[in-house]
Amino acid sequence: MYKGGYTGKILRINLTDHSVKEEALPFQTAKDFIGGAGFGIKYLFDEVPANSDALGPDNKLIFAPGPLSGTNVPCASRMAVTAKSPLTGAVGMGLSGGHFPVELKFAGYDALIVEGRSKEPVYVWIKDGEVKFRSAKTLWGMKTTDTQQIIKNELNDQNVRIACIGPAGENQIKIASIINEWRAVGRKGLGAVMGSKNLKAIAVRGGEKVKVNDKDKLKEARKVFTKAMKDSPVLYPAFANLGTPMVVDHLCHMGIFPTKNFLGTGAYDPIEQIGTAVQATRNAGKEHCYGCPVGCSQVKLAKTGEYAGIMTEGPEFETMYSFGGATGVENIDAIIAADRLADEMGFDTISSGVSIAFAMELYEKGILTKEDTGGLELRFGNDTAMMAVLRQMSYREGLGGLLADGAKIAAEKIGKGSEKFAMHVKGLELPAYDVRGAKSHGLNFATSFTGADHCRGYAFQEIFGIPVPKEVDRFTAEGKGALTKWNQDIRTATTDAPTMCGFLLDMAVVGIATRNTADLMEAITGISYTPDEILSVGERINNLARAFNVREGFTRADDTLPERLMTEPIPGGVSKGHFISREELKLMLDEYYIARGWDVKTGSPTRATLKSLNLEYAADVLNL
Amino acid sequence: MITINVRTSMALSEILGNWKFQVSLPQTSTFGDLLNQLTQTHGDELKPYLFETDGKTLASHIMFMVNGRNIRFLNKEKTVLQDNDEITILLPAGGG
Numbered sequence A: 001m002y003k004g005g006y007t008g009k010i011l012r013i014n015l016t017d018h019s020v021k022e023e024a025l026p027f028q029t030a031k032d033f034i035g036g037a038g039f040g041i042k043y044l045f046d047e048v049p050a051n052s053d054a055l056g057p058d059n060k061l062i063f064a065p066g067p068l069s070g071t072n073v074p075c076a077s078r079m080a081v082t083a084k085s086p087l088t089g090a091v092g093m094g095l096s097g098g099h100f101p102v103e104l105k106f107a108g109y110d111a112l113i114v115e116g117r118s119k120e121p122v123y124v125w126i127k128d129g130e131v132k133f134r135s136a137k138t139l140w141g142m143k144t145t146d147t148q149q150i151i152k153n154e155l156n157d158q159n160v161r162i163a164c165i166g167p168a169g170e171n172q173i174k175i176a177s178i179i180n181e182w183r184a185v186g187r188k189g190l191g192a193v194m195g196s197k198n199l200k201a202i203a204v205r206g207g208e209k210v211k212v213n214d215k216d217k218l219k220e221a222r223k224v225f226t227k228a229m230k231d232s233p234v235l236y237p238a239f240a241n242l243g244t245p246m247v248v249d250h251l252c253h254m255g256i257f258p259t260k261n262f263l264g265t266g267a268y269d270p271i272e273q274i275g276t277a278v279q280a281t282r283n284a285g286k287e288h289c290y291g292c293p294v295g296c297s298q299v300k301l302a303k304t305g306e307y308a309g310i311m312t313e314g315p316e317f318e319t320m321y322s323f324g325g326a327t328g329v330e331n332i333d334a335i336i337a338a339d340r341l342a343d344e345m346g347f348d349t350i351s352s353g354v355s356i357a358f359a360m361e362l363y364e365k366g367i368l369t370k371e372d373t374g375g376l377e378l379r380f381g382n383d384t385a386m387m388a389v390l391r392q393m394s395y396r397e398g399l400g401g402l403l404a405d406g407a408k409i410a411a412e413k414i415g416k417g418s419e420k421f422a423m424h425v426k427g428l429e430l431p432a433y434d435v436r437g438a439k440s441h442g443l444n445f446a447t448s449f450t451g452a453d454h455c456r457g458y459a460f461q462e463i464f465g466i467p468v469p470k471e472v473d474r475f476t477a478e479g480k481g482a483l484t485k486w487n488q489d490i491r492t493a494t495t496d497a498p499t500m501c502g503f504l505l506d507m508a509v510v511g512i513a514t515r516n517t518a519d520l521m522e523a524i525t526g527i528s529y530t531p532d533e534i535l536s537v538g539e540r541i542n543n544l545a546r547a548f549n550v551r552e553g554f555t556r557a558d559d560t561l562p563e564r565l566m567t568e569p570i571p572g573g574v575s576k577g578h579f580i581s582r583e584e585l586k587l588m589l590d591e592y593y594i595a596r597g598w599d600v601k602t603g604s605p606t607r608a609t610l611k612s613l614n615l616e617y618a619a620d621v622l623n624l
Numbered sequence B: 001m002i003t004i005n006v007r008t009s010m011a012l013s014e015i016l017g018n019w020k021f022q023v024s025l026p027q028t029s030t031f032g033d034l035l036n037q038l039t040q041t042h043g044d045e046l047k048p049y050l051f052e053t054d055g056k057t058l059a060s061h062i063m064f065m066v067n068g069r070n071i072r073f074l075n076k077e078k079t080v081l082q083d084n085d086e087i088t089i090l091l092p093a094g095g096g
């Protein structure tokens, strides 16, 4: 039935009874949702019952590469992993690159759905259509690098690709990640979902090539894509040589690199401590995801003090912020060590760093004392204290135990007015943008279906000045509703569903993205779309994700920002004085819901909008 | 005379000798006057970065900001500078 791109098969694994089922991928699902995040959200909405316990057997984990994954399209290296998030209670969806995602495709599957809960720790071994459950008793407690190596040894194949959890996922800490190679599905606690299922790892090996419908058409579409990459003013050499950490300097220059739990933005600006020049002194090589000519992943080696000799792939820009800017830690080697520790234990670098920064502010304010910290002097900038708390986190020990489920839950436990200082949306800690100086990006954090997530509707117009679809003033609120919708839809449609590396969108192909995605889809799968239909796929996925959240009880009231961003202006630097007032947020939200065709009062999709997107069944589920 | 503070990134910092420096300009100088002064001092090396190939139009992928605001939302090159203004000129970056 499928001419290319899709294998046409979904693999369903039930951990409760260790059963395995292969199903056909329905054509309408492929056409309407493309793949990746689209498949994840479709299966999540359709199959996970309302109000399920995210850490219970009813939750499902959906691993889905896309139809472009594993072809020769550059950077089509990704998969989406989707489940109900234990951290937010909303959709938990994140993407990872590396090599595991395409290997799943080579093994014959468009998606892998993991259900139930195993009695004993297991790992799943998938090889060319054969699935085996193997005991993970001896792997339980192991760090992620060791886990991957031991499984490779056990299977006697060093080319097996593995996605696994570390101790953090096993202990179901709500900011636990899934690690494949050295890459992560970092956010929203998907590692805890895996841990709750007693699933230590998934090992995959496949030899099936991805079929292509029309090789000549693919050659043409690929040419357009690679030309856009070559013409990019930033991809080569800057991004290829410096990777994401280059953005530390950029955001410092713009006065929106958040520091000291957003108390110090602009006023305290660590460009000379952790910026590009210092980072370069720690470079030890680089890594490429499957089929990527860029290779933005920088491997870094710590050089001084107790951290000397620690190596990590990263830290990426976000981690420079969470373990650097947010905590005020200026020791680059400590940031490298923290990144490695988080990857090894298997937790999200952003949420863990921001949760520690939150605790640092509480300590500085006297809300937490030495008694609470176990004697640690938990002040901003204290790298030794940061590392100590990080070590505690994965085992839920000491203060680390209090912070292990993120800043929102910690604040609820601590009380004493600490909620005001917890920087999160819907429970997901803020990533590295002080959106008081980038208001569409702020609206995106407020409305993204995963919480404060820079990977959903990245406002590159504001952050990098890219004038597509138009130039925007980052300090104004007017007009940001429609822009945010567009940013969310184009990202979902052209990167998260097909699945492509998101960096290429804003750095190279945004001007041609919908046309080019349509051409690539036609060439590879034989399924025709107009550019507008591609964008509609993004809209459909965003609507169904929103419908999931509405069913879980989320309303307009949850589309908000931390109080600090709405009441305290940025204290220094070139964005000084700016903030998103409650009135501005209200205006942007109204604009956004209108642009989306949603109910302005409740923030829920309407029946008419869902129907127009071929999602009327979701309106029935929601009783609209 | 007025004094303005300039911040730049990457290759621009190398050409200009620092990523952060001050420039003195006559009262009522514009953003265009600042660019003229910089290109006079730093010669032809700087020009290809700041302008399109016609040598006049500001390069579309560079961020030119006065006090954090893109000059496209001020008076573009004609934006009049004030004493102590913060100027930011950024080469394209990417990857969040």
Ligand code: SF4
Binding pocket: A075, A077, A097, A098, A287, A288, A289, A290, A292, A293, A294, A295, A296, A297, A501, A502, A503
């Ligand atoms: S640009 Fe970076 S993240 Fe994207 S595919 Fe290439 S190496 Fe991976």
